[in-house]
Amino acid sequence: MTTMTGQPTMTTPSFPKGFLWGGAIAANQAEGAWNEGGKGLSLSDLTRGGLLHDKMDPAVDPGAYYPSHEAIDFYHRYPEDVALFAEMGFKCLRTSIAWSRIFPNGDETEPNEAGLAFYDGLFDALLAKGIEPVVTLSHYETPLHLIRTYGGWADRRLIGFFERYARTVFARYAGKVRYWIGFNEINMAPVIPLAAAALELDDDLSPADRQSRLFQAAHHQFVASALAKKACRDLVPGGQMGCMLQLGGIYPATCKPEDVFAAMQVRRRSLFYSDVLLRGEYPNFIWRMLEEAGARIDIANDDLEVLRAYPADYLSFSYYFTTTFADGMPVLGNTGGIDGKPNPYLEASAWGWPIDPKGLRYVCNEVWDRYRKPLFVVENGLGAVDEVGPDGSIEDDARIAYLDAHLQQLAEAIADGCGVIGYTWWGPIDIVSAGTGEMKKRYGFIHVDKDNDGKGTLQRRRKKSFHHYRRIIASNGASILET
Ligand code: BG6
Numbered sequence: 001m002t003t004m005t006g007q008p009t010m011t012t013p014s015f016p017k018g019f020l021w022g023g024a025i026a027a028n029q030a031e032g033a034w035n036e037g038g039k040g041l042s043l044s045d046l047t048r049g050g051l052l053h054d055k056m057d058p059a060v061d062p063g064a065y066y067p068s069h070e071a072i073d074f075y076h077r078y079p080e081d082v083a084l085f086a087e088m089g090f091k092c093l094r095t096s097i098a099w100s101r102i103f104p105n106g107d108e109t110e111p112n113e114a115g116l117a118f119y120d121g122l123f124d125a126l127l128a129k130g131i132e133p134v135v136t137l138s139h140y141e142t143p144l145h146l147i148r149t150y151g152g153w154a155d156r157r158l159i160g161f162f163e164r165y166a167r168t169v170f171a172r173y174a175g176k177v178r179y180w181i182g183f184n185e186i187n188m189a190p191v192i193p194l195a196a197a198a199l200e201l202d203d204d205l206s207p208a209d210r211q212s213r214l215f216q217a218a219h220h221q222f223v224a225s226a227l228a229k230k231a232c233r234d235l236v237p238g239g240q241m242g243c244m245l246q247l248g249g250i251y252p253a254t255c256k257p258e259d260v261f262a263a264m265q266v267r268r269r270s271l272f273y274s275d276v277l278l279r280g281e282y283p284n285f286i287w288r289m290l291e292e293a294g295a296r297i298d299i300a301n302d303d304l305e306v307l308r309a310y311p312a313d314y315l316s317f318s319y320y321f322t323t324t325f326a327d328g329m330p331v332l333g334n335t336g337g338i339d340g341k342p343n344p345y346l347e348a349s350a351w352g353w354p355i356d357p358k359g360l361r362y363v364c365n366e367v368w369d370r371y372r373k374p375l376f377v378v379e380n381g382l383g384a385v386d387e388v389g390p391d392g393s394i395e396d397d398a399r400i401a402y403l404d405a406h407l408q409q410l411a412e413a414i415a416d417g418c419g420v421i422g423y424t425w426w427g428p429i430d431i432v433s434a435g436t437g438e439m440k441k442r443y444g445f446i447h448v449d450k451d452n453d454g455k456g457t458l459q460r461r462r463k464k465s466f467h468h469y470r471r472i473i474a475s476n477g478a479s480i481l482e483t
Pocket of ligand 1: 026029140184185246318334335336379383426432433434435436441
């Protein structure tokens with residue numbers, strides 16, 4: 001079928017040719033090797049129990065266990081892991097560059113060659129297997145020095161440091177990486193400010209000062225994103241620069257008009273980020289929100305022009321769950337999204353995350369209608385406890401059911417007309433949980449023998465879902481649409 005403009009549409013659920021199937025990880029949750037190859041400290045190297053705690057140790061305590069220091073040792077073991085991804089048929093792997101491997105403190109003028117060489121090796125290994133790297137520049141792993149010396153993204157000088165970093169890696173990997181992403185879940189700063197905006201906010205800050213710092217940091221990240229888009233255009237032939245948001249869905253808790261409006265407002269507080277990054281301008285509603293919060297931000301002369309000139313090319317997002325929101329509720333959340341009220345119609349995971357496949361179709365349509373820019377689902381997955389059977393097998397049927405149900409709804413969204421270019425399952429290999437620092441919260445199709453205390457052989461093992469995902473990719477999704 002074609003539209004009136006002659007564009008082809010797919011009105012039956014299916015996945016387009018060339019769809020980017022794969023998985024997503026982040027450097028600090030997988031690589032380990034926290035002090036090898038000249039790497040500097042990042043914020044995740046000083047957090048023990050995950051980022052929900054939002055507090056770092058003052059310095060590394062030699063007697064304490066830090067999950068990121070070894071993680072799953074992807075730094076040394078990636079050839080084996082890449083081979084397993086290739087066996088599943090991955091078309092792409094989303095990972096991040098640890099900024100502090102390239103610029104150990106973040107503010108140097110010359111990069112660290114050993115860090116650059118590490119990613120050359122990784123990207124070459126992926127490309128040799130026909131797997132396209134999709135690379136996030138900043139995934140909850142800002143160099144520590146930028147936080148302790150400058151105060152994180154509330155300081156304008158970080159824009160220049162980030163631009164230098166982006167230009168360095170764009171120039172180095174121009175022939176290897178086409179898909180780039182700026183800040184992971186940029187809109188999560190209000191609920192996890194340390195992770196998303198490198199802000200250590202004092203508990204005794206006044207609400208207005210807290211909001212000022214959050215909005216100021218967001219503004220600096222917007223300008224940095226726009227300058228990175230410009231750099232990508234200048235340096236990467238065929239490069240695509242995406243923005244990345246956490247887009248768990250928000251439903252009104254009831255049909256009471258106050259609840260409906262409150263749900264819209266909390267959603268806008270998130271979509272404000274993608275509005276600026278994709279449309280290149282601040283939405284009108286944000287000025288009133290700023291005023292009501294008593295927040296003040298500095299915007300330099302040319303900033304708005306820069307934002308307008310260099311919007312992102314695509315919207316990538318994570319989707320784990322939906323929540324319901326009622327008037328007057330505080331906006332709280334975690335790595336999976338905003339924590340509102342429980343939805344009585346949904347089951348939840350062992351970590352209390354509601355399971356709502358249809359919400360993925362809802363969100364795709366919501367943002368496609370708003371932006372009309374390519375969508376890339378770069379995180380979706382189920383964190384669960386896995387039992388290893390006596391013969392070493394792992395029957396992770398709940399993970400398979402979650403995967404199938406979400407992909408079926410994604411295919412529906414595509415049939416609705418949404419321009420979705422790819423899907424990367426979060427944590428295709430077990431990695432450290434960002435929120436809690438646990439290994440027990442497993443997302444992988446590949447099991448890693450390691451527990452919450454850091455004990456285990458690190459041996460990799462295929463779970464039942466490994467074979468299932470391989471069949472899905474081999475059939476371009478048809479295997480789960482026929483059932
Ligand atoms: C996303 C993050 O918020 O959620 C990932 O981008 C994170 O880094 C993922 O791992 C799942 O959260 P958690 O806390 O279960 O690891």
